[in-house]
Amino acid sequence: MAISLRSDSAKGYALSMPAVVYVGFLVAVPLALMVAHSFWTQDYIDINRELTLENYRQAVDDPLIRLLLIRSVVIAGLVTGLTVLLAYPIAYFIAFKTQKKALWLILVTIPFWSSYLLRVFAWKLILGYNGVLNSGLLTVGLIDEPLSFILYNPNAVVLTLAHAWAPFAILPIYVSLQKIDPSLLEAATDLGNTAIERFLRVTLPLSIPGVIAASLIIFIPTVGDYVTPALVGGADGKMIANLIQVQFGAANDWPMGATLSIMAILVVAFVAAVFVISLRSAGRRIR
Template structure:
């Protein structure tokens, strides 16, 4: 009896399409998918370099110190303690105050330099920028020690004032005080303010200044009505770049601050170091990041509202 052969399905003979080609076509057609693919390495680095350490820090902050070790039971006792004990709040407020003063001083000092290069230098602007930032190419620690020599009891300032007879004894408030910390922070982070300020001022359309002049505005009115509002993005960026890192700085207060110039960064370093209380140090770090984010948001909203009223 002859066997009847069934017709083979065409789909059975057709090889299955590779899923890789389908994914490739998806990426070719979707612009957002190509964007995510290009951002993949950066997102991976940010995840492992920022998100993962933050999660670890958050978990450690929920532990408690027990003898020479740690109790890994999750609890909010450290956060309650950081809120109830006055020393943490006072150091936090002092850090915000000193960092805020240093930020304002740095922006006020760097704005004229950036303005001069942007509006009055017509050749070799990059050379001027390099010359202004050249002192900041040295080590941060060396610059702190240099200010320690300058502000010391027998330093350049006290010796100079005593030699001309303006003072009879060295000024005690120059070193190991909040003044020394603010001066050093304002100088150490000046390079981070000059560059965004210069870029913001350089992008201002000069025809707007000419139009303001034609409408009768003088130099001061032209500056406050045109130049300053249009350069506010640079001012905001410079303020963020200075305020955020200086709030948690502990090297400058440790070397120049003394007891009255200590900041919250010194206490965090102490918790992770000599005290060996990692959970409390992690808690203070999380609380500091929270308050910095809140203050930055408030500052951004206020500056935008003020900028809207000016314009």
């Protein structure tokens, strides 16, 4: 008994048990409940527990739900692309072009630690019709009347989310760049590659895992973002999370809310899988 308790794996199981059980319970049980709810229906204030596909049929037939799901994926995709594109040069800069790596890493992560809600709120103030940007440009005399295309639409949502998620893109890309063996870069140079060829044929393919990680870390939560579309999205920038919240709040139709959540999870999983597979094969083809 004493010997088995001291064995390496027994200790590992015992120590990791609380965290694994806690997270496992809070992932599996709520998910099971959501799946169950999605096959039930709301009967005024009661829930009818007869299994039915009625919610899914309604959701698929509803043009508003289709629109919100597609818009959520498109906005999240744009945010992911923009964020990774803007972040890649910074990760490259920190990995290869500066001696003060630690300082830069802290500088890019600090804003992330200010409340997400407040950062979105700041963008609302900046982009407003009478907001910081418009009033600033008016005061300087660059524009004659306030720009109206910048708040309460999908552009504002993309911009705000791209700002909010920036550090999440930099760190994974930086880590994958940092791992590249310098002798590979030297070899490419010795074999006559120019700096640009070397980047395209060695550095970029080797950093694809970081790009994939960064994209997933941004894309998955962004599809289900609630705060940004609610604050800066207006009617045209609302996303699926806003509708899910209404189902669990004002509309009090949990089965429909659960159905939308499950559909959102499935759509996210599908898009993420297609993305990972295609980017991996693209990475292999360049090499």
